[in-house]
Amino acid sequence: MKTNIIIGQSGGPTPVINMTLRGVVEEAYHAESIDQIYGMRHGLEGILGKGMISLHEKMEAVTKWSEQPGAILGGSRYAPDETDFEKILCFLEEKNIGIFCYIGGNGSSRTVAELHRRAKKAGKSIRFVLIPKTIDNDLSGTDHTPGYGSGAKFLSETVKWIGTDMASMRTYDKIEVMEVMGGNSGWLAASSALYKEHQDDYPQLVYLPDQSIQLTNILIDIERVYERTGSVMVIIPDHLHIAGLSLHTHDPTGRRYNGGIGFRLVQQIQDYLGLKTRFTAPSTLFRTSVNLVSGTDRLEAYQLGRQAVRYALAGYSGGMVGLHRLSNEPYECTIQWVDLLEHTSLEKPLPSHYWDREKHMPTRQFIEYAFPLIDSGIPHSISL
Missing domain, CATH: 3.40.50.450 (Rossmann fold)
Structure with missing residues (x-):
């Protein structure tokens, strides 16, 4: 039948x-x-x-x-x-x-x-x-989820392009804040740094959503990197909890999220450092950029x-x-x-051995994991 x-x-x-x-x-x-x-x-x-x-x-x-x-x-x-x-x-x-x-x-x-x-x-x-x-790539029970590879490819490529623009405008544009999707896990935010070879390459500062951070610490980080490099790109997950920068709201299902967190951070940076700061929020481009699938x-x-x-x-x-x-x-x-x-209700976090928090860079293990998913060959030498 x-x-x-x-x-x-x-x-x-x-x-x-x-x-x-x-x-x-x-x-x-x-x-x-x-x-x-x-x-x-x-x-x-x-x-x-x-x-x-x-x-x-x-x-x-x-x-x-x-x-x-x-x-x-x-x-x-x-x-x-x-x-x-x-x-x-x-x-x-x-x-x-x-x-x-x-x-x-x-x-x-x-x-x-x-x-x-x-x-x-x-x-x-x-x-x-x-x-x-x-x-978000946060579903337990699978090595990765369809959609993540394309989202990671879009983000890593976009960061390269913006980094080139920042380098050419170093004497004028000083700080770039990019707000990224990714839920409560750091998989997508971490992919922003896939092409970094040195600690001071863009993006110099990448924050992951799995740990809370003080607003003052972010501002101190940005000031320190700026004094060393002259321009800074900062990656901010839209689910990051920044103590001292609360802007919590709820979606129609009742889930809490940080609405406008990147924009609010830009205002704090300009007030604290007095430097021209740009803000980019690709938002649904992560989900719709079929030209970078x-x-x-x-x-x-x-x-x-x-x-x-x-x-x-x-x-x-x-x-x-x-x-x-x-x-x-x-x-x-x-x-x-x-x-x-x-596996129901289990969110898969980014493993700690995939990320160097001190240098804001992916480890070799993460590069080997992610590069095949974005159609790129795995680099055989990289400075971490």
Whole structure:
């Protein structure tokens, strides 16, 4: 007996999230046991609000969509409650949906795990699979997440370009503050320094979001580096907690974040040092700059989508398709099934051995980890 499959995209988009959608749809289309392929409009909100579309006859469109930024089905940060879970399961049964694929991050992992638990308890045979995505790279259970490689490539390349501009304007522009995304883990912020060869190369100061820091200490750091180099680039994560510079606000889901932290810091630098300070906040460019998408990232996003369907057809449920690294050079990863019960709600921090906090530089281990993900060869000599 044939079954149907439904796919949703959750959370913030990545530059390659639509490649994952393409992988799911293409694999499902050629599976003899799958009848219809459906997409959720804006994640779970699409199911709860009956916003479901057929993808079965849209293969050409799906291929075109895979090259576009943004989540083509529509993202969502909706947090389901007890009643919602029951409604979702009833809807899936009503539409004869046997496979539920959700492209998302930590919040989506909790949703998939809970739907699987409830379906299993109720004796339902629906299979639930998470396909990882996030530029933050903070999802436990996978070596890295699709979206991170492209986000890291965009940031590291952009820092090189701005650094060249700063060097040419050294007598006029003195301080550059760049605010970066990345959540509560330092993976993305650390990638800003991937091309540094010496401590005084741009960016000279990179702060990671996993530790609080005093505003006065940042100002002292900037003054010290400026006296030595004549111009300074500072990387500030948007989730960094700076004691003495509080500007906390909440998003629609109730999560707290530091709205406008980089801009506020610029004001403090100008007041304290009296130096011309520029401010750059790429913001959603991390998620939408398809002109700087990593080829490795694009391919893995697609492969994970296809493999998710294969695992589901083989009877797997309540887990994630994760990447397991075999080697850095030559770069090689395999796709494995990961049980979400062991990883749900766990944010993966940047390992301490990947970062030299004193020099604000990546270690050799981080360079070997990250360079294959941004389509760059691993440097064989670097001063750390």
